[in-house]
Amino acid sequence: MDDEKNEGVAAGPAKSIDPAAIEMLAHADECGIDTAFSRADHMKPCPIGESGACCRICSMGPCRLVGKDAEEKTGICGADMGTIASRHFARQVAGGVAAHSDHGRDMAMTLRAVAKGEAAGYKVKDEQKLFSVAGYMGIPTSGREVNEIALDVADKALEQFGQAHGQIIYTKRATPKRQAKWRELGLTPRAIDREVVEVMHRTHEGVDLDAENILKSALRCSLADGWGGAMLSTDISDILFGTPSPLASEVNLGVLKSDQVNVIVHGHEPTLSAMLVEAARDPELIAEAKAAGAEGINLAGICCTSNEILMRYGIPAAGNFLHQELAVLTGAVETMVVDVQCIMQALGPLAQRFHTQLVTTSPKAKIQGAVHVEFDEHRAPETAREIVRMAIANYPNRGPIHIPDFHEPLVAGFSHEYLNYMQGGFHRGSFRPLNDAVIAGRIRGLAGVVGCNNVRVTQDEGIVEMIKRFIADDVMVVVTGCAATAGAKAGYLSPEILDHAGPGLREVMEAIGIPPVLHLGSCVDNSRILTVLTQVATEGGLGEDIDDLPAVGLCPEWMCEKAIAIGTYFAASGAHVIFGVSSPVKASSEATRLMTTGWEEMVGGDLEFIPDWDEMYARALELIDAKREALKLPQYDPAQFGASGDSMFFAAIKEYLAEKAAEQERGLETVGSPVYPLSEGHSHTLGDGHSHTHGDGHAHGEGES
Numbered sequence: 001m002d003d004e005k006n007e008g009v010a011a012g013p014a015k016s017i018d019p020a021a022i023e024m025l026a027h028a029d030e031c032g033i034d035t036a037f038s039r040a041d042h043m044k045p046c047p048i049g050e051s052g053a054c055c056r057i058c059s060m061g062p063c064r065l066v067g068k069d070a071e072e073k074t075g076i077c078g079a080d081m082g083t084i085a086s087r088h089f090a091r092q093v094a095g096g097v098a099a100h101s102d103h104g105r106d107m108a109m110t111l112r113a114v115a116k117g118e119a120a121g122y123k124v125k126d127e128q129k130l131f132s133v134a135g136y137m138g139i140p141t142s143g144r145e146v147n148e149i150a151l152d153v154a155d156k157a158l159e160q161f162g163q164a165h166g167q168i169i170y171t172k173r174a175t176p177k178r179q180a181k182w183r184e185l186g187l188t189p190r191a192i193d194r195e196v197v198e199v200m201h202r203t204h205e206g207v208d209l210d211a212e213n214i215l216k217s218a219l220r221c222s223l224a225d226g227w228g229g230a231m232l233s234t235d236i237s238d239i240l241f242g243t244p245s246p247l248a249s250e251v252n253l254g255v256l257k258s259d260q261v262n263v264i265v266h267g268h269e270p271t272l273s274a275m276l277v278e279a280a281r282d283p284e285l286i287a288e289a290k291a292a293g294a295e296g297i298n299l300a301g302i303c304c305t306s307n308e309i310l311m312r313y314g315i316p317a318a319g320n321f322l323h324q325e326l327a328v329l330t331g332a333v334e335t336m337v338v339d340v341q342c343i344m345q346a347l348g349p350l351a352q353r354f355h356t357q358l359v360t361t362s363p364k365a366k367i368q369g370a371v372h373v374e375f376d377e378h379r380a381p382e383t384a385r386e387i388v389r390m391a392i393a394n395y396p397n398r399g400p401i402h403i404p405d406f407h408e409p410l411v412a413g414f415s416h417e418y419l420n421y422m423q424g425g426f427h428r429g430s431f432r433p434l435n436d437a438v439i440a441g442r443i444r445g446l447a448g449v450v451g452c453n454n455v456r457v458t459q460d461e462g463i464v465e466m467i468k469r470f471i472a473d474d475v476m477v478v479v480t481g482c483a484a485t486a487g488a489k490a491g492y493l494s495p496e497i498l499d500h501a502g503p504g505l506r507e508v509m510e511a512i513g514i515p516p517v518l519h520l521g522s523c524v525d526n527s528r529i530l531t532v533l534t535q536v537a538t539e540g541g542l543g544e545d546i547d548d549l550p551a552v553g554l555c556p557e558w559m560c561e562k563a564i565a566i567g568t569y570f571a572a573s574g575a576h577v578i579f580g581v582s583s584p585v586k587a588s589s590e591a592t593r594l595m596t597t598g599w600e601e602m603v604g605g606d607l608e609f610i611p612d613w614d615e616m617y618a619r620a621l622e623l624i625d626a627k628r629e630a631l632k633l634p635q636y637d638p639a640q641f642g643a644s645g646d647s648m649f650f651a652a653i654k655e656y657l658a659e660k661a662a663e664q665e666r667g668l669e670t671v672g673s674p675v676y677p678l679s680e681g682h683s684h685t686l687g688d689g690h691s692h693t694h695g696d697g698h699a700h701g702e703g704e705s
C-alpha cells in the first residue's frame, strides 16, 4: 500500500518538527488533555473512504468497492470505481470553491456597505487597487468619486456569483492562449454559484456517470474559485485594507505574552480582525488592560485570518492549523475569536478546561461552548471593542500558564504589485529581471509551496523539506496559507535564510532585493500566484502560457476541500501540481489517469499525489527541468554563478529587527511594521497606462504620478 511509503502515516512518526508544538504536546500529555495529534492515534483513516472507493450518495448504499477486483465491481446502481471516486472528488472541489467564494462574497458585501457609507470604521484604503480592479471590470473611473466606483466594483463582484449570462469576468486576466483553451474545451466558468450548483447536480445519484465528464466539471468549477471567488476576495481585501508590502514580524506560540491580555484571531476573514487590530491599539482599552493588571493587549493570529493581518499590519502569527489547540493549552489566551473555516470543534470543550473564552462571530459558524458575538460590518468597531473588553475582563481569571519560548522573525507582505515595483520601480515595474534570471539559469524555476497541516503526516515536515531543498537548488519559492506559517516557524522567512539559498538564486535575490521565499498571503491569495505566473508567462522569453513555465505547485500536507479546489484550479490553469498525504482517488486507476496524463493533454497542467517527500521533490525538479528543456533554455548548472555580498535590503531588515529587539527591551510598541516605507502613499502604473498616487495627497488621472 502507498501508505507504507509515507513515513508520516506509518506507526510512531514524530508528531511535529516544530519545537513549540513538541513542547506543548508533552505538556498536553502531562495535563491528560487530548489534541488532534493524540486523537489521530486512535482514529485511523478509513481506508475505503480515504482512497475514494466509498459512495454514500444514495440510501441504497453506502456502497464500498473493495478487494483485489474492486475496480471490476460496481455499486448497487452500477456506478463503477471511476464514477464513484470522481464524483466524490468533484464534490470536494465544489465544497472548497463554495468556502472560498462565500468568503469572497462577504468581502464584496463589506465593500458595498463601505461604498454606501454604512460601515463605520472601514474605508477604501487602497484607491490605487480600486482603480486597477475597476479597470479589469470595465468600470469607468474618470471624474468619479471613490465610493461611486467602489459601489460599482462591489456590485460587479456580486454579479459574478449569480449572473444568468456570460462568463466570470476575471477569466480575461488569464493569457490569451489559456482563455482560448478554456473556451474550446467548454471550461470557462460562467458564474460562481452556478458552477458549484452544477457540480452538486451532476454528482447527485444518477446524473453524470462518466468519470472524464465529471472531472471536467470539477475543473470548470475550480476555475470559478481561482479566477473568481478567491481572486475577488484578494482584490477586495486589498482595496479595503491595503495591498501588502514587506514588513517584519514574528511567528510561533512564543509571540503570546505572559504579562499581557492575549487575544487570538483564528479563521479566514480579515473584516473583524482588522477592527480588532485597531481596538488592541486603542489607548483607552490599553489603559483598561493595565487597570486589570496586565501590561497591555497582545493580538496574534492562527490560520489565514492570521495571514491577512500579518500581511497588512504585521500582527504576529501564533501558528498554523495544528497550533489552534496548542495555543489554548498555553493557558495564556484570554479570548480566541473565530470566524469561518479550519476551526476545530474540539476548541469548545478544550477552552472550557482553561479560562479561555472562545468567541464565535459568524452566523454561519457556531460552536457549542462558545460565546457568540455576531459580527456585523455595520457596527464592527463596537463589536471589536466589546470582544477586547471581554478579554480584559477575563485576564484575572488566568490559571497557570505555559508559553513555549519559541518565536522566529519573519518578513511577509509580498504582493504581485510589490514584486512589479521591486523589479523596476512604480513606473517601469515588470517581471523582466526575474524572467531573465530564469532564462539564464540563475533561477532554475519557480515553486509554490502552499496549503495545510494534517495530523496524518509530521506537522510542517513536508512543507519545510520542500522549501529547504528548493532554495538550495536555486528554485525561487512563494508560500501561502499554513505552509507559509510552517516555513516561517522553521526560519525560512527570515532574512538570514539567504545564506541557505543556492548561488544563482542568492545573486538574483540580492540584486532585486527580495528574499528567496516570498510570503504571498492567505489561501485565497493563491490567486496572487495565478497573477504572478500569468505575468511571467506574458513578460516574454518563457513561452506564452502557464503550462510553458518551469514552475510547479506543491501542497505537501493538504487537509481540506479548499486545498483540493486550489490544486484543481492551478492544474486547470496549466500548472503541474503535487499533493502529499494520500490521494482521494487512489482506488480508481481511471480517475488517477484522467487527473494526471488526461489533464496534462487537455489543459497542460495536472494533479498528482505523492506521499513520500523524496519522491515528491524529485518529481518537482523533474517537471521544472522538463519545462526548461522544452523552452530550450540552458541546462541548470549551479557551478556557474557565484555569491555576492549582502544586499542593502537585507541589511535594512536586520537593522529593523535589531531596533525592534531594543525597543522591546525598552517596553515600546513592538507590533510589526513596514521594512519598506511603502505601506502608505505608494503608487503603481496601471494596466491602462494611467497612473495614480495614493496616500495623503491622493491624486489620480492621466499622466499624473
Ligand code: BF8
Binding pocket: 268, 303, 304, 320, 321, 341, 342, 450, 451, 452, 453, 481, 482, 483, 522, 523, 524, 559, 560, 562, 563
Ligand atoms: O485556508 S492552509 S488548514 S487555514 S485551508 Fe485551513 Fe489549509 Fe490552513 Fe487557511 Ni488554507
Ligand code: SF4
Binding pocket: 055, 056, 057, 058, 059, 060, 061, 062, 063, 074, 075, 076, 077, 078, 079, 084, 205, 206
Ligand atoms: Fe451505491 Fe450507486 Fe447509491 Fe452510490 S449512488 S450509494 S454507488 S447505489
